[in-house]
Amino acid sequence: NAGVTQTPKFRVLKTGQSMTLLCAQDMNHEYMYWYRQDPGMGLRLIHYSVGEGTTAKGEVPDGYNVSRLKKQNFLLGLESAAPSQTSVYFCASSYRVDWVGQPQHFGDGTRLSIL
Amino acid sequence: GENVEQHPSTLSVQEGDSAVIKCTYSDSASNYFPWYKQELGKRPQLIIDIRSNVGEKKDQRIAVTLNKTAKHFSLHITETQPEDSAVYFCAASPPISSGSARQLTFGSGTQLTVLP
Numbered sequence: 001n002a003g004v005t006q007t008p009k010f011r012v013l014k015t016g017q018s019m020t021l022l023c024a025q026d027m028n029h030e031y032m033y034w035y036r037q038d039p040g041m042g043l044r045l046i047h048y049s050v051g052e053g054t055t056a057k058g059e060v061p062d063g064y065n066v067s068r069l070k071k072q073n074f075l076l077g078l079e080s081a082a083p084s085q086t087s088v089y090f091c092a093s094s095y096r097v098d099w100v101g102q103p104q105h106f107g108d109g110t111r112l113s114i115l
Numbered sequence: 116g117e118n119v120e121q122h123p124s125t126l127s128v129q130e131g132d133s134a135v136i137k138c139t140y141s142d143s144a145s146n147y148f149p150w151y152k153q154e155l156g157k158r159p160q161l162i163i164d165i166r167s168n169v170g171e172k173k174d175q176r177i178a179v180t181l182n183k184t185a186k187h188f189s190l191h192i193t194e195t196q197p198e199d200s201a202v203y204f205c206a207a208s209p210p211i212s213s214g215s216a217r218q219l220t221f222g223s224g225t226q227l228t229v230l231p
Contacts, residue, residue, distance in 0.1 A: 040223060103164060
């Protein structure tokens with residue numbers, strides 16, 4: 001099993017350009033998450049999904065959109081990239097067990113630079 | 116929402132010594148506390164986790180303790196080795212509210228350096 005796969009691994013954009021980051025998991029996980037990681041700030045949740053066709057906002061959702069058309073895929077979109085969105089983006093997934101937390105499994109990350 | 120504070124932000128120890136990283140959380144309903152290790156340029160990887168029905172959990176050289184009354188939990192690494200050098204993140208997860216998923220709130224991380 002590949003686990004959680006993110007594409008692309010690196011990308012440089014100009015301000016105002018758009019792009020989509022793709023996350024795919026082969027573990028049949030119900031939950032999927034998008035985080036951004038900035039120096040000294042840990043991991044901050046952008047958006048998440050509890051299942052196919054559903055998405056919700058996390059801590060820092062502004063400037064991003066997401067979609068989950070298939071259970072195994074979770075897409076993160078930047079409609080008009082800004083330099084403040086320069087970051088490393090991680091996707092994660094986990095099983096759904098309502099009464100107790102489950103480990104989240106992370107992808108390798110996408111390093112995104114906005115010029 | 117949940118707030119997690121992690122200390123120290125940097126920690127240097129001699130090889131063979133022990134390292135302790137501490138986290139506090141704000142939501143008394145949180146009941147799942149994982150620890151992740153992140154090597155430079157790599158993904159965060161789960162190293163150990165604890166649920167609120169236990170006070171301590173060990174896995175070889177790694178242990179985590181949880182004090183629910185004081186709302187803090189700690190990571191203990193014994194007999195440290197150079198390959199333990201990495202950034203360590205704690206996290207806390209409250210119970211699910213209607214329509215939501217299990218969310219993790221992460222601490223800001225501790226850079227551990229093991230000196231040979």
